[in-house]
Amino acid sequence: MSRNILHVDFNNFYASVECLQHPELANVPVVVGGDETARHGIVLSKNEIAKRQYGIKTGEVLWKVRERCPNVVILRPHMERYLEFSQLARTLYGEYTDRVESFGLDEAWLDVTGSGIFGTPRHIADELRDRIRREFGITVSVGVSFNKVFAKLGSDMKKPDATTVISETNFRDRVWRLPVGELLYVGRATQMKFARLGIDTIGDLARFDRKLLGTLLGKHGTMLWAFANGFDASPVALANENGTVKSVGNSTTMPHDLRCEADVRLVLYAIADSVAARLRRHGLAGSTISVSIRDCDMFTFERQCKNNHPTQLSGEIAEIAWSLFRTNYTWMKPVRALGIQVSDLTEDTACEQLDIFGEVSRRMKKGELEHTIDSIRNRYGHDMVLRASLMTAPELTGFRPAQGNFMHTTPIIRN
Ligand SMILES: [Mg+2]
Structure with a gap:
């Protein structure tokens, strides 16, 4: 049976939470980062203005960001606040399904295959977006698909505050033209190996000879090939009922x-x-x-x-x-x-x-x-x-x- 899986991803998570506490920063470029005086202090998160107007990227070194954008506001992270939001979100997801699997603090997969009572998967996705915007004051992007890998890809395709559906019938059109680096678990090194094989897009990977890829890249290669073709059967983990820390x-x-x-x-x-x-x-x-x-x-x-x-x-x-x-x-x-x-x-x-x-x-x-x-x-x-x-x-x-x-x-x- 085909599954319905959502991947919910908070937009600019740390920066969004910080901006909630500092409404005066609504129209200023804001970055959450480590220690600015340390040479290795990096950008952990940034708001939309920092991203769009100044091209600031996660992982960039703070002193370089400061050089390019002198008026940027750099805030230190408050993990306990983010953790709180993360747990609130889990409670909300729990209203729709008991299959909730966190991926870091700001991302989670939800298996809503058995949640038809709440509407179609797209409806649930839109409702979640709506509720999180109203109840938490920050936005999420949601990917809807028949497996976890494509659901995650979907949540990345339209941001902020959007739903993207990748179905068994449209995934070749929607997904295959994307750069292969956007696929989950394709790191920079794998991407370089792929490039040498002429694999630039997810579609190139999907159409590549599976056996040959296995010989060249081993298990990791055939796993990624399967992902590109929509063959990802990995389940969304079952959340435990009492919500205690495991x-x-x-x-x-x-x-x-x-x-x-x-x-x-x-x-x-x-x-x-x-x-x-x-x-x-x-x-x-x-x-x-x-x-x-x-x-x-x-x-x-x-x-x-x-x-x-x-x-x-x-x-x-x-x-x-x-x-x-x-x-x-x-x-x-x-x-x-x-x-x-x-x-x-x-x-x-x-x-x-x-x-x-x-x-x-x-x-x-x-x-x-x-x-x-x-x-x-x-x-x-x-x-x-x-x-x-x-x-x-x-x-x-x-x-x-x-x-x-x-x-x-x-x-x-x-x-
Ligand atoms: Mg995020």
């Missing part, structure tokens, strides 16, 4: 690709620090630790392992993540992004019941230490307590995840 994690895209183990280790320790702080803040501990690794080709994979007790200690989380990385990464390519997730969560009071032979008291002492660190950081700022190892490479670990104003980092809370 995992806590952070990931970070490095300012430059990593080529050595020492740097990876540093970054993993910094991420673990932030994840552990968030676990403690929510009073949670988890026993499954996963590490996600993205190479410079945008190829991402995840490895996980089960710890014999739930933990919220950054040292423990970091060590497990680090050993997962070491046993699973072969260094065929430099590393572009890293993430750590902790799942199988329990309330942290349950931790102690699982103890044997005094292990607990050792861990509790560590726990007390980390709680103390949290409270010092809350009162005096994150920099008051830093792991000595992290201070050796501040450009890699200089984000402040626990406080949510970090630059390249995305909090992941999966429901």
Whole structure:
């Protein structure tokens, strides 16, 4: 049976939320970014004026933006606000379907195949746009299609505040003329390989010989070929009913690709620090630790392992993540992004019941230490307590995840 899938994408998400708080900035170019004084501070989000009148792009370096557009207003991000909007949106989507899968903070897929009672998929898409505009004060674009990949593509085709339908009958006309780089999971490196094969559009990819592509580019190649032809059967994940947090994690895209183990280790320790702080803040501990690794080709994979007790200690989380990385990464390519997730969560009071032979008291002492660190950081700022190892490479670990104003980092809370 054919499916009906929506992909909802908030327009200029961070910038839109910031502009809601600052109505006086309605007609000014606004950028949300990292630290302007740091050379690697980049644009995380921009409003329509910054985009249209000044051509400011996400990922651009802030000092260059300032040079070109001296009157730009640069605001620091407030992740906790964005998280709040994200959760409100999930609640709204839940009124239409229980199949809601978040993709970052500002995007989500909804499977509305069984939601006919609310109208056609296009009607649901328009209603969602309307409601989000009225109830949240910001706009979204929605793609409607029979699979996730095309739904995502659709939400990108008309912005802001628009619905685009890509159907089984019109996808060849609508999608195939687009540059192949717009397809989900086609990174810059893959795009370059495609270019050498004469594949410039999604249509070129769809019509390319599947077997040959498999030989040249492996599984990734045949997967993308299938996407281009509309053969994407991946389901929209089922949201859990009570809306409790199922995992806590952070990931970070490095300012430059990593080529050595020492740097990876540093970054993993910094991420673990932030994840552990968030676990403690929510009073949670988890026993499954996963590490996600993205190479410079945008190829991402995840490895996980089960710890014999739930933990919220950054040292423990970091060590497990680090050993997962070491046993699973072969260094065929430099590393572009890293993430750590902790799942199988329990309330942290349950931790102690699982103890044997005094292990607990050792861990509790560590726990007390980390709680103390949290409270010092809350009162005096994150920099008051830093792991000595992290201070050796501040450009890699200089984000402040626990406080949510970090630059390249995305909090992941999966429901
Ligand atoms: Mg968006």
